[in-house]
Structure formats: structure tokens, C-alpha cells
Amino acid sequence: MQRLKYMTKSALVRLLVLAFCAPTFAQNKVSVKASLSTGLANLGETVQLRITVENAKDARVLKLPIVEDLDVGSVGPAQRSSFTEYRGGVMVSRSSLRWVVPMVPTRVGEFDIPAIVVEVNGMPQKVQVTPPSLKVVKDMEGAQLGFLEVLDVPKRVFEGQPFPVRLRLGWAQRLQVTQAGLRLPWWGTQSGVLEVDGPGFAQRGKKIQELPVNDRIRVPFTQEKSVQIDGEPYHVFQNIRTLVATRSTDLEFPQSTLVFAEAVAGSGGMRRRQRMREYFATAEPFGVEVLPIPEEGRPFEWGGAVGTLKAERRLNARDVVAGETIQLDVTWSGMANIEFFDVPDLKRLSAFEGFRVLGHDDSHLGMERRVVYELVPLSSEVTEVPSVPLWYFNPESEAYELLETKPVPLRVAEGQGLDLGDAFGEETEGEKIDLRDVHGVGSEDTAGSPFGTKGLVGSLFATILGWLLLRKQVRKHGDPDSRERRRLRQADRKLRRDLAAAKDPRASSLALCHFLATQTGEESEAWVGRDALRWAQDQDSDAAVAAATELKQILRALDEAAYHSGSAPDRSSILKAANNFAKQVAA
Amino acid sequence: MKFNNWQILPLLAPLVAIMALMAVPATIAPIDADLSASGPVSAEAVDPPAVPDAGAVAYRAGDYQQAQTLWRAELDQLSGQASKGEQIGQLCYNLGNAAYRSKQGMQALAWYTAARRYLPRDEDLLANLKFVRGELALPPEHSSGLLATLSESLRSWTLPESKNMALVGVLLLLLALGYEALRGGKQGRTLALVGFSLCALLWLPFLRHTLAGDPPSHMVIAARGTNARSEPRPDAKSLLRLEPTATADRLDEWGEWTKLRAETGEEVWVTTKKVMPIRW
Numbered sequence A: 001m002q003r004l005k006y007m008t009k010s011a012l013v014r015l016l017v018l019a020f021c022a023p024t025f026a027q028n029k030v031s032v033k034a035s036l037s038t039g040l041a042n043l044g045e046t047v048q049l050r051i052t053v054e055n056a057k058d059a060r061v062l063k064l065p066i067v068e069d070l071d072v073g074s075v076g077p078a079q080r081s082s083f084t085e086y087r088g089g090v091m092v093s094r095s096s097l098r099w100v101v102p103m104v105p106t107r108v109g110e111f112d113i114p115a116i117v118v119e120v121n122g123m124p125q126k127v128q129v130t131p132p133s134l135k136v137v138k139d140m141e142g143a144q145l146g147f148l149e150v151l152d153v154p155k156r157v158f159e160g161q162p163f164p165v166r167l168r169l170g171w172a173q174r175l176q177v178t179q180a181g182l183r184l185p186w187w188g189t190q191s192g193v194l195e196v197d198g199p200g201f202a203q204r205g206k207k208i209q210e211l212p213v214n215d216r217i218r219v220p221f222t223q224e225k226s227v228q229i230d231g232e233p234y235h236v237f238q239n240i241r242t243l244v245a246t247r248s249t250d251l252e253f254p255q256s257t258l259v260f261a262e263a264v265a266g267s268g269g270m271r272r273r274q275r276m277r278e279y280f281a282t283a284e285p286f287g288v289e290v291l292p293i294p295e296e297g298r299p300f301e302w303g304g305a306v307g308t309l310k311a312e313r314r315l316n317a318r319d320v321v322a323g324e325t326i327q328l329d330v331t332w333s334g335m336a337n338i339e340f341f342d343v344p345d346l347k348r349l350s351a352f353e354g355f356r357v358l359g360h361d362d363s364h365l366g367m368e369r370r371v372v373y374e375l376v377p378l379s380s381e382v383t384e385v386p387s388v389p390l391w392y393f394n395p396e397s398e399a400y401e402l403l404e405t406k407p408v409p410l411r412v413a414e415g416q417g418l419d420l421g422d423a424f425g426e427e428t429e430g431e432k433i434d435l436r437d438v439h440g441v442g443s444e445d446t447a448g449s450p451f452g453t454k455g456l457v458g459s460l461f462a463t464i465l466g467w468l469l470l471r472k473q474v475r476k477h478g479d480p481d482s483r484e485r486r487r488l489r490q491a492d493r494k495l496r497r498d499l500a501a502a503k504d505p506r507a508s509s510l511a512l513c514h515f516l517a518t519q520t521g522e523e524s525e526a527w528v529g530r531d532a533l534r535w536a537q538d539q540d541s542d543a544a545v546a547a548a549t550e551l552k553q554i555l556r557a558l559d560e561a562a563y564h565s566g567s568a569p570d571r572s573s574i575l576k577a578a579n580n581f582a583k584q585v586a587a
Numbered sequence B: 001m002k003f004n005n006w007q008i009l010p011l012l013a014p015l016v017a018i019m020a021l022m023a024v025p026a027t028i029a030p031i032d033a034d035l036s037a038s039g040p041v042s043a044e045a046v047d048p049p050a051v052p053d054a055g056a057v058a059y060r061a062g063d064y065q066q067a068q069t070l071w072r073a074e075l076d077q078l079s080g081q082a083s084k085g086e087q088i089g090q091l092c093y094n095l096g097n098a099a100y101r102s103k104q105g106m107q108a109l110a111w112y113t114a115a116r117r118y119l120p121r122d123e124d125l126l127a128n129l130k131f132v133r134g135e136l137a138l139p140p141e142h143s144s145g146l147l148a149t150l151s152e153s154l155r156s157w158t159l160p161e162s163k164n165m166a167l168v169g170v171l172l173l174l175l176a177l178g179y180e181a182l183r184g185g186k187q188g189r190t191l192a193l194v195g196f197s198l199c200a201l202l203w204l205p206f207l208r209h210t211l212a213g214d215p216p217s218h219m220v221i222a223a224r225g226t227n228a229r230s231e232p233r234p235d236a237k238s239l240l241r242l243e244p245t246a247t248a249d250r251l252d253e254w255g256e257w258t259k260l261r262a263e264t265g266e267e268v269w270v271t272t273k274k275v276m277p278i279r280w
Helices: A002-020 A140-145 A420-424 A453-475 A483-501 A505-520 A532-539 A542-564 A571-586 B005-038 B054-060 B064-078 B082-101 B105-116 B123-135 B146-155 B159-183 B185-212
Strands: A024-027 A031-036 A040-042 A047-054 A059-063 A070-072 A079-087 A090-105 A109-112 A116-120 A123-127 A133-137 A146-151 A156-158 A162-172 A177-183 A193-196 A208-213 A217-229 A232-245 A250-253 A256-265 A274-283 A286-291 A310-315 A319-321 A326-333 A355-365 A368-377 A389-394 A399-404 A411-413 B218-220 B226-229 B238-242 B247-254 B257-261 B267-271 B275-277
Touching (some): A031 A116, A031 A123, A059 A090, A090 A133, A140 A274, A146 A256, A162 A217, A453 B159, A453 B185, A505 A542, A505 A571, A542 A571, B054 B064, B064 B082, B082 B123, B105 B123, B105 B218, B146 B185, B159 B185, B247 B275
Parallel strands (some): A040 A133, A146 A274, A156 A286, A319 A411
Antiparallel strands (some): A047 A090, A070 A090, A079 A090, A116 A123, A146 A162, A162 A232, A177 A256, A193 A232, A208 A217, A250 A286, A256 A274, A310 A326, A355 A368, A389 A399, B218 B247, B218 B275, B226 B238, B247 B257, B257 B267
16 A cells, blocks of 8 residues: 555656656757668569658658669658657657658669659758669579460561460469469550450360459469479469551560469467568560561552451352342451451442442451441342452461452342332332432522511511500500400491491491490490480580581481481491590590 | 500501511612622523523433533523522532432532532432432431431521511511500410411521521532641641531632631641532
8 A cells, every 4th residue: 555655656756847847859850761672682573662751841752763674663652650759858759751662673683773862841862772782683493483485476577467475374383372473564555566356265164363464454364284394293374465566666575574472481489470482483575576568569459458367258048039138248267457457348349230239237356357248139130249359468478369258159030120118128119229310490580588687687676676666555545455445346346247237327327326325335225316416515525526526417317318318428437437436435 | 545456557557668678678688699799690691591401411312421511501600699599409400410320429419419408308309319328328418316307307498488488477476466466465465475486486497597607618529538638738737537528618729729618617728629519
């Protein structure tokens, strides 16, 4: 218990000392280092360039060493670490930035590593790499335990000629290889070549092993039969690529490396761990000379085919009626630039004049090009499908050669005439495949439009503007669709109808009275015998009196004509008087 | 002062007068414009050809070159006369037939394309156009679909026809709006709406002609297309490739070279023999 009290007091005293003593911070000075992970490496092995900057606020790598035959990787993001400690009562703070840059030598020899440039706190500094040189030796053990070969590559090819690149690799069966990969600097980066679908290689029944290439993609390799090398069995894997040279040049393929590793037991007693033992096997660089296709002797019909080819043909029917469609299936195969040449256009061949060529369907798979031509024999005179010619450049004979399919005998029965409907799959009954006839050229002028563009646009706008003005003007006197206005319009129409139908002045008089009653909102009988002038005077309107005077004369004239055989006023004067009066009444 | 609605009708008189005044110069304007574009026209140029069937006689006799020469001479006489549109179309059509019979498929296609401006609904012309495209293994001119069909139907009217349709549209609108102004009500509003709709519909071909402007003046007749160069020299830089049947506007000529404005807007030179005029 007493010991516990003592320890508590001691801790409190220490805390007080720390609290009352002014804390002193110290910052270590800036340092920059660059070092290689090793000064001696195997060919193909990855060597690490480690760059460390300590106690700097900010730093970045400006320049990496550039050394021939030494592939230097890119600078990734920096690893940051920092910590603080008390040392002799002083608080010491440390921080560091660290970059690791991979470097892979591609030849044996000694490489001098120049200084790198690092910007520290805004100031560029040259930093010497330690050790200043890297010695690269061939991994003799790796070369004994494994192998990598690039086979079947021709020394020279012609432009457009496909050529194989066979990669064959393996390692001793006694190794417990758990990791393997390839470093192929030319893979996918070689200019002047294109990779195409090759003839493929037999995979049936074989085990496929995918190996990483350049740490980027995984490529399938077939596991081949084991081989004995110096009495020792080896696992063997293989892959065949097909490349096409696109221009005349010297293609150079740098050294390729196979990296394979086995797990070995590490030292360290009970806590020992497995570590990887890496081996490196290399294949020498190789080159291909690409020659231009000779101009001499080049036929006009040559469509760019280069390689060795053979052709086969097949016809889907051999006994047809003129006008029916047949399919000619032509297949070209071989080690040639199958995808890239132009297939023969049968429409341009005089041998196919007896046919109408409707079109063709073009496809390729691996080293095989298949074209299905749709043909229509035009008459019973056609007795065969002629041969289809293809000019190609043969790199073996170094000459242009003509490859022709064999003609196919054909029996064509006379049809009912070839029509477009059959030929093109459309329903154009009775329409023959030929031009429609020429027309007679008349001399009559074409009827033009009375309006120009401006006139049309102007009339449209004038119509709309006129509508707006008219609308406004009409609505000054109220809504034309109101009940009252509709009633008055109906009365007007009825008066016109009644007057037209009236057979005597009496009927006209009654029609007028009915109209006037409608205008004044009374019964028709109210206006029979009424003195229009007096009625207007009662309304106390001078204009109404003037209109009523005219109306009174019309009414009187109608009465006289009805009862005293006088002459009746004409219909237009009745309408005029009635409308005048109605207008004044409405006002 | 109040008055009957029908008595307002005289107010329309000034409107009609304005429209009439606008119509009179407009009737004259296009003809003036065409005449000025084609230069002074002699009495001979206006007269009908002396031997109208000479081309047809040569064609029937199988002398297609002579037929082309005669029809071309007639065409040159009529070129630029708006009132002779139908004759120009027929001549272009006949020249297309003669070119095809002379085994000049691309030229035939160009002639038919030229004829189509004046005879947009001529069945024989459309059939021959389709036939020759098929013979030349060219893809169909128009794709299917609603928009393509609509565009095609708008193209099937000549400019004078589309103007007349637009005029009918204005007259229908005038009637509908007049009724609406004088009578109002739901019936009037419905009629106005119908009038506007019909007018818009009838104006579509005219708007299409107006907005699209003149058709391109030249067509590429080289079967494999042609290189369009920056200058009128065979070794000048090739700026783009004009495909067969591509159309463009002619800007200039220099020796055996023609300067065109391609559909992309670039101004390029091509050899004159690889293009042909399609606007007459």
C-alpha cells in the first residue's frame, strides 16, 4: 500500500515538473538520401531506388536518373510518417517523406546512376544515389532452372504479311514455383505492327495457365508436354501471337524476361516465415526486317492481299429459275492479312454480266475470310457461276499471283421475267428491272404563285393584325356572342327570310312588325297599327325620330298596298328602314 | 353609335387592299430576280425550242450522246426561268436516262437529283432514281422512321406549290379569324384555333423551302469519291474526302478545278470533271 502511494506521488511530481517547466521543442535538420536496394542484381530483376527526405515541410522529386537499358519506373505518391518524442526534456519532432521507384535492367553490365534532383522546401537539390553504380549479371541459376524462347519469327517479311511470334517457356519440375510472370518490353508498344487473330494453337485437352505480362494483363498459355533438359524434367508452356507489319521498317524487339519464384523457408526459429526466391530467365532481343511490297508487276485488280492463300467456293442451289436469288459462298484462308484486303467486286467483272449482283456479306474468323455473294441469274443462258479471281502478293515467291475459285455449273430455267420485288425483297408487282421511259417535254409555263415570300409573310401578319383590330372594334359595342346580340341577329335573319317568302304586302307588313317588336322587346301585335313616329318621339331621341319617319312611310306604304291595292315598297328599302330604326333603338 | 356586325365588313377592305398591294410586286419580284440572275434574256431564249422532240428522236434511235447534246442545249436555253420549272425537270429526267444508257451511272444520278427539284412527286423519276442507286450499289437515299417520312413529305412540293399552299392557309385563317372577330364565342374561338392549325400545316412546305434555302449546286459524280484539296493543284493538301453523291455549293472555278463549299462548311477545290451541276 505504501509502495502504491509512493508511486502515485512520484508520478504527480513528474507531471508537475513537466507542466511547470517550459516545454522546449526541437526540430531536426533537413536531410535527403537516395539509395539503391542493391548494388548487384540479376538481369530482369527489379531494383528499388529509395528516396527519403526527412524533416522537410514539403518535397517532391524533380528528376530521375536516365540510363540506357535501364527501365526506370514513375514516381508514385510519397509515403509520409512523423512522430514526436522527449529526449532529455526536449520535445523532438521528426517527419519523413519516402518514394520507391522501380528500375529494371534490360542487359548485363555495369550502370552508372547519375544524381537525382529533389525539391525540398521549394529549393532544388542534387542528391547522389548510393551506391553510385549498379552491376547486373545474368542469373546463371535462373538460366539453368528455367528458359524462355521466342520462336518461329522470320528474319524478314513484307508489308501486310502476318508472321507468328511463338513464346515458349518453362522451369524445372523440382522447383515449387508459386509465382511466374513475363516482362516483355515490346508487348503492345511496338510501332509498325498490329496484332491480328492468328490461326490459333491447339488448346483442346490442354491445361491453360494464365501468366501476367508486364504486371498489367494476364495472358493464357497452354501447358505442353514436359521435356527433359540435361536429364531433368521441365514444365513447358506456350503461346503464339500473330503480328502484321504495317509499314516497311526494321522492327526491333528488346530482351524478354521470365521471372519465376518458389517459396523457401526463412530463418528465425519458431517465428520463421516463408520468403520468395526469384529466378530470372531471359530471351535475347530479336529483329524483323519489313520490306515494301514491290510496285513492279502489280496488277490493277490487286486489293492489298499479302500472304499465302487458298480459296474455296460453295453454291446454295444449282438448279434455279431465272430471277431467283442464289448465294455464292467464297472462303479465302491461309497465313495472309485476311482482315485487310478488298474482296473482289463481282459487279465489275464482265464474267458476271449474266447475273445481277445484289450485294455481299463479309466476315472473318481467325485466318479465314468468308464472303457470301447474293446473285440473281438473269436468263436461262447462264450455265455456270464463273470463277472469282483474287490477286495476292505471295511473299514466298515474291510475286503477284492470281487465285481463282473453280466455276460452279448451274442450270437456270426460264422464269416469268425478273422483277424488282423478287430481286430486292419488295412488293413491286409487274415492275421490271429497267429504267422508266423518257418523258415528252411540253412548252407550257408552270403556274407560279401570285405571292412572293415577302408577300406571303406580309399577308399572314396583316391577317393577324387585321383580326386584332377588327376584334377590338367589334367588342367596343359589347360581346358579339351575348344573348341580346344573338337575338337581334336572329331577328334580322328572320326578317330577310320572311320578306323573301312574303307573297303579298300584308305578309311583308307582318314580318316587319315582328322584327320591330323584337327590337323593342314587345309582342308582335304591339306594332300592328302603331304610329312609329309618335313612339319615337316618346323615346325622346332625335335620331330615332328621323329613322322612325322613314319607317312610318314604309309601314304606311305597306298598309296602303295591302288594303288599297297601292304599290308596295321593295324589299331593300324595307330592310334599310328596318335596320336604320333598329340601329337607333339599340343606341 | 352602334351598328350591325356585317356592316363592319367594309373595314376589311383596307386590309384586302394592303394584301393586294403586297401581292402585285411580289408576283413580279421572283421573275425579275431570276432574269437578273441569268442575265439579259434574248427573244430566242424565251421561245419554245424549234424541234422539241429532236432529243427524243435521237434517244429512240439509240444515239444517246446526240440525245444528251440536244436536250442539254434545250436545258441551257431554259435554265434560270422560274416559269419553265416543269420543262427543266423533264429535260433533266431525260438527260438522266440518256446518261444511264451511255453507261454513265453517276451522271444519271446527278441528272435525276437535279430533276427532283422540279418534279418531286414524279413516279418515273423516283423509280429511276432508286433503280440507278441500286445499280451503283449505293445505300438507300432515305432512312425509314417518322421524322424521315415527314421530311420526305415536305420535300415533295415544289416552291411555287408550297407558296400556293401557304396562300390557301392565309385565306383560311382570314376566314376563321374574321368569323371569330365578328361573332366571338366558343364557336369562333374553336374556328380560329382550327384556322391557325390549318395555316401552320399548310405553311410547313413553304417554311421548309425558305429555311433550307437553295439546294446545293453540285454533286460528286466520281464513283469512288474524290479528294477535296486546299488549293487547285494535284499536290495540294487533301483536306477531306467527298463521297460519291455528296453535294456542295460551287464558289469559284480555276482552270480544271472547281471551288466548293462542302456540307461541313469547308471551302475546298476538286477537279471539275468529278462534279456536276444539279441546280438549273
